Every structure is written in C-alpha cells, then in structure tokens.
Amino acid sequence: MTSPVTTISEIGKHEGQTVTIRGWLYNLRESGKLLFPIFRDGSGTIQGVVPKNAVPPEVFDAVKGLTQESSVIVEGKVRADKRAPGGYELDVSNVQVLQRVSEDDPFPISLKEHGVDFLMDNRHLWIRTPRQAAILRTRAEIIKAARDFFDDRGFVLTDAPILTPAACEGTSTLFPVDYFDEQAYLTQSGQLYIEATAMALGKVYSFGPTFRAEKSKTRRHLTEFWMVEPEVAYATLDDLMDLAENLISFLVNRCLEKRRADLQTMGRDVSKLEKIEAPFPRITYDEAVKMLQEGHAKGALETKFEWGGDLGSPDETYLSAQFEKPVMIHRYPAQVKAFYMEPDPQRAELALCVDVLAPEGYGEIIGGSQRIGSYDLLLKRIREHGLPEESFKWYLDLRKYGGVPHGGFGMGIERAVAWICGLEHVRETIPFARTLHRLYP
RNA sequence: UCCUCAGUAGCUCAAUGGCAGAGCAUCCGGCUGUUAACCGGAGGGUUGUAGGUUCGAGUCCUACCUGAGGAGCCA
Incomplete structure (x- = not known):
C-alpha cells in the first residue's frame, strides 16, 4: 500500500483522496454482497464500505467474516457521507490482515453491556x-x-x-x-x-x-x-x-x-x-x-x-x-x-x-x-x-x-x-x- | 472494621420448592446502505464452595469464598 498513512481523527483533511489507516476491526456488519467494517486506530472510528462487485475478490474475502479486534492495514478513498456519524466513510480498496483473532477465542468485550467485575478483569x-x-x-x-x-x-x-x-x-x-x-x-x-x-x-x-x-x-x-x-x-x-x-x-x-x-x-x-x-x-x-x-x-x-x-x-x-x-x-x-x-x-x-x-x-x-x-x-x-x-x-x-x-x-x-x-x-x-x-x- | 446487595452458558440476565431458559457472542445458511444491523438454524451448564432441611433445592437454612455499593478515612 503506497498511499499516505493518516489517522482517523485527521481523515477529514483527506476527503476525495486514497489513504492508509493502520488499526483494528472494531465491528463488522454484513449485508450479503456488501460489507460494513468499522475500523478504529486509537484516534477514532470510521466505517468502511466493501461492495463485492467493486473490489478484488481477495479483498472481499479478507473482510468477510473477519473477527472483532483483528489488526488490519486498510487502504481506501475518503468520502463525505451524511449517514456517517463522523461525517466520513472509507471506500475500501485494499486490506492487509496482520493478525486474525480466532473464532475459538473471540475478543471478550462485545458491544453489549458488561458487568464491572468482568470489565475490570479485562481492563487491558x-x-x-x-x-x-x-x-x-x-x-x-x-x-x-x-x-x-x-x-x-x-x-x-x-x-x-x-x-x-x-x-x-x-x-x-x-x-x-x-x-x-x-x-x-x-x-x-x-x-x-x-x-x-x-x-x-x-x-x-x-x-x-x-x-x-x-x-x-x-x-x-x-x-x-x-x-x-x-x-x-x-x-x-x-x-x-x-x-x-x-x-x-x-x-x-x-x-x-x-x-x-x-x-x-x-x-x-x-x-x-x-x-x-x-x-x-x-x-x-x-x-x-x-x-x-x-x-x-x-x-x-x-x-x-x-x-x-x-x-x-x-x-x-x-x-x-x-x-x-x-x-x-x-x-x-x-x-x-x-x-x-x-x-x-x-x-x-x-x-x-x-x-x-x-x-x-x-x-x-x-x-x-x-x-x-x-x-x-x-x-x-x-x-x-x-x-x-x-x-x-x-x-x-x-x-x-x-x-x-x-x-x-x-x-x-x-x-x-x-x-x-x-x-x-x-x-x-x-x-x-x-x-x-x-x-x- | 461495619452495613447492604449480588454470584446460573464466554457475556448480560430469566426461571412460584417440581423438565435449566432467552438475548448477545461462536458455528452454518440468507440478505447491496447496515448503524449495539436484521432473518432462519445449530452447539454450548458440576447454578461460587462445603454442609444441612426436604419425596424433591438454582430457589429455603448455616458457614465460608469472591465481587459490588455505602459508612468511617481521605484527594
């Protein structure tokens, strides 16, 4: 990936450009042949869009079924979108998975509610x-x-x-x-x-x-x-x-x-x-x-x-x-x-x-x-x-x-x-x- | 140290003293605009520990363990 590396908090400065984000998969929503991975990098979160007919098959397959908190380097084009909570979305063109979290031992902190004891045991x-x-x-x-x-x-x-x-x-x-x-x-x-x-x-x-x-x-x-x-x-x-x-x-x-x-x-x-x-x-x-x-x-x-x-x-x-x-x-x-x-x-x-x-x-x-x-x-x-x-x-x-x-x-x-x-x-x-x-x- | 509350599936919680259940997560399938996505299916349990009462205990009793909230003390 050759595009400039940026952070999610700064991504608005790159509207219309192709950039690289280095972070983790925060959440993934799938809708058949359209995937919505949400990436985080420590500075914020942004939703990516991966349509099956618009990306190489290996990119689609890499994102489909990807597990929460897998580490990823993502390349995509920044697009302003009124539907996005942060104002921008990333049209993903390439994904490199550095470490895939195993389904056998998934990331314990889900997006649902948790108790204090459990959260403090998993503070890290x-x-x-x-x-x-x-x-x-x-x-x-x-x-x-x-x-x-x-x-x-x-x-x-x-x-x-x-x-x-x-x-x-x-x-x-x-x-x-x-x-x-x-x-x-x-x-x-x-x-x-x-x-x-x-x-x-x-x-x-x-x-x-x-x-x-x-x-x-x-x-x-x-x-x-x-x-x-x-x-x-x-x-x-x-x-x-x-x-x-x-x-x-x-x-x-x-x-x-x-x-x-x-x-x-x-x-x-x-x-x-x-x-x-x-x-x-x-x-x-x-x-x-x-x-x-x-x-x-x-x-x-x-x-x-x-x-x-x-x-x-x-x-x-x-x-x-x-x-x-x-x-x-x-x-x-x-x-x-x-x-x-x-x-x-x-x-x-x-x-x-x-x-x-x-x-x-x-x-x-x-x-x-x-x-x-x-x-x-x-x-x-x-x-x-x-x-x-x-x-x-x-x-x-x-x-x-x-x-x-x-x-x-x-x-x-x-x-x-x-x-x-x-x-x-x-x-x-x-x-x-x-x-x-x-x-x- | 004292008072109160809680402990059931990986997580969050149900279950009148009478067959141990749901949602999420995981797995399988479906879905081209989802917002903790949704829909269908599957697997998953020594009910904190040790005793006791009872025909029968997740449920009642006793002790202990673990945690939470508060008091005291403090920032």
Whole structure:
C-alpha cells in the first residue's frame, strides 16, 4: 500500500483522496454482497464500505467474516457521507490482515453491556472501546493543562520522592516496602518535600503517584492515585484560593476547547462545565455548619451536624449541591486537620485551610492550607500528634533557616477527571486502577 | 472494621420448592446502505464452595469464598 498513512481523527483533511489507516476491526456488519467494517486506530472510528462487485475478490474475502479486534492495514478513498456519524466513510480498496483473532477465542468485550467485575478483569482490553479511549485522552489533556498552567506562571516542577522513610501525615495507612536493611513506605503526599523545594525556588509543584492503604470501597477511592501539588513561598490562604479556582477553570476550559468531541462520546452534559468560571463561592466552615444544620432541619440530611467535626461524605454532597460551581470551604477547626496547618491569627482554634468540593456530588478534589511558619509551634504540634521528632528534623530546618509564610494544595487527578468527564467511578479515569480488591491486570 | 446487595452458558440476565431458559457472542445458511444491523438454524451448564432441611433445592437454612455499593478515612 503506497498511499499516505493518516489517522482517523485527521481523515477529514483527506476527503476525495486514497489513504492508509493502520488499526483494528472494531465491528463488522454484513449485508450479503456488501460489507460494513468499522475500523478504529486509537484516534477514532470510521466505517468502511466493501461492495463485492467493486473490489478484488481477495479483498472481499479478507473482510468477510473477519473477527472483532483483528489488526488490519486498510487502504481506501475518503468520502463525505451524511449517514456517517463522523461525517466520513472509507471506500475500501485494499486490506492487509496482520493478525486474525480466532473464532475459538473471540475478543471478550462485545458491544453489549458488561458487568464491572468482568470489565475490570479485562481492563487491558476494555480500554480499546471508544468511551474508555475518550476518557484516557481527556485525562491526558487535563494533566497537560495542569502542567501548562503552572509552567506558564513561573512554577518549577520539583517532583517528590516516592520511597519515603516515614509518614507525611501520621494518620493515613501506608504501604511498607523493604529498602535494603531499612523499612520504607510509599509516599502518601509530596507536600513536605515540596515545602523544601519552595523555600529553594519560590513557586514549585510536584506531579506524581501517591499511595494510601486505606480500606475504602467507594466510587471516589483508589489505593494508587496521582496528585498535582503546588507550593508557594509567601502565599496566604487567599492566594491559594485564587490559585485553586484559576487552575480548575483553566482545566475545564481546556477540555471544552480540545476534548469536546470526547466529552460528547462520554455523554457528558457540557452545559454544566460551561458554567465553571472563576471566581468560585467561598464559605467558611462556620457558614457550612449553618447550611448543614438548615439542611437537617429541612430533612435533606439524616444526622444533625455539630460544629467541630470534619465533613462527612453526605455533608460534602449536600453542600456542593447548593452551588453550580465548585465551592471552597475554608477555616476548619484545627483539631480535625493535619498538624502542619497554620492557625488563624484571628481565631487560634481554626486552621488556615481550604477544601474545594466539585459540583454534582463528586466531593473533595482539592485540599490545601497555609503551613505553620514558626519553628516552636511546629515542634509543639509534632509532639502533640505523637510523631517521631527525629524523622521531622529536616522539615523543622525549613523554619530554622529563613522560615516564611507559605502554603499549597493537592489536587487529585482522578477525582478531577471523574468530575469533568461525568463518570460514575474513578476507576475509569486511570488506565489501570488499583483498588482495595484489585491488583490485576 | 461495619452495613447492604449480588454470584446460573464466554457475556448480560430469566426461571412460584417440581423438565435449566432467552438475548448477545461462536458455528452454518440468507440478505447491496447496515448503524449495539436484521432473518432462519445449530452447539454450548458440576447454578461460587462445603454442609444441612426436604419425596424433591438454582430457589429455603448455616458457614465460608469472591465481587459490588455505602459508612468511617481521605484527594
């Protein structure tokens, strides 16, 4: 085949020309002496047309009865057709079958419905389907957009180690690993390390995987997930909220601009995304408590929320349902938050922190805070939380040598993707999800 | 760890305590505009595992295994 190779997503540029597509057979419809193979190549799908009286007999025979997901190189003429979902069809002139899938062991993912367990056992094949491919392309777009956002604003990428000697926040469960003669753990946040790089470089961010051995079984949890974590020297809580809302607006706008067709493939209601523009509503924890208590009085919430506790999942869902945009809740009681958060100078019982809740019940996608600047207060908090002082010696050094106000936040990529794509579960947002009961494939 | 639900053909699901079934997939045949194509035919089963109740168990009981959704915790 001598015609130029192109991708299905670019095929409209070749209308009237003969081109070569390299991909797989997605589906085949036969109507006697007329065959309709649908090809996919990773960039999209296109229907081919193979009339028996218009092609060499060997081409017709190669397509007739061809099995789903057989790999093929196809040559044909691109023709605009109103009947085609993508606007174009391929009048096939030549086909080379690289590997024919056996009828004895057909491709397991049919075009009909399947259950979660079966699909996750076959995740390595499930990702070939148009919907999953659209999700993975959108995830890639969101990651690229997040990096563009920070790179273009003077942030330096400083990735944190994945193997760590101790917990970043004493509470969550860690995955232990043997590290020669020592015990190491997989990181659960890069935050403490990027506080160090922020003191070196000013504005920094990390992007990488994090691991939490929590026995959580919900649509929002993975044991291995990816975070983008910016950290900024001299930043205040208001600076962080500005940064968070601008980041999220940027990500959503990029997807609307570049991945609109994929969002439609997923069935996403894009009108809801089009409302996502900074600024976002900002409410204090005190105001959130008031709203939750009103919600309970109206019967929308089962339990009455009392000041002082952390927000539960139903509470977050209720609060986010009151707004069309993500809502930023700030100044939680210090007692329910991490040891490193700066107290509010106005009210010492509050922490200068913020959680960003995505709309439509997707829950917390960002959590951040101003960090403690004082050496003495940080040491006091480490002792209060019963953390091993020796492990945090380097972290305390950051306050000993030129401590400054600073802060940052972490955004969970999978939750952000799940919300933007409108998915039921975060397991579809990552190529190979790791959950409580799943380590295969 | 706790609560709830589920497990029957390769897949998705039916079956009042009384002969284990359908659609899709596969195979055979038909069809020149199909859109999860359609039409006709065929093959395909240790009903998650181990016990128990019963004349008789896919169905009822007990334990266990596996998975899902949720709580807690979190991004």
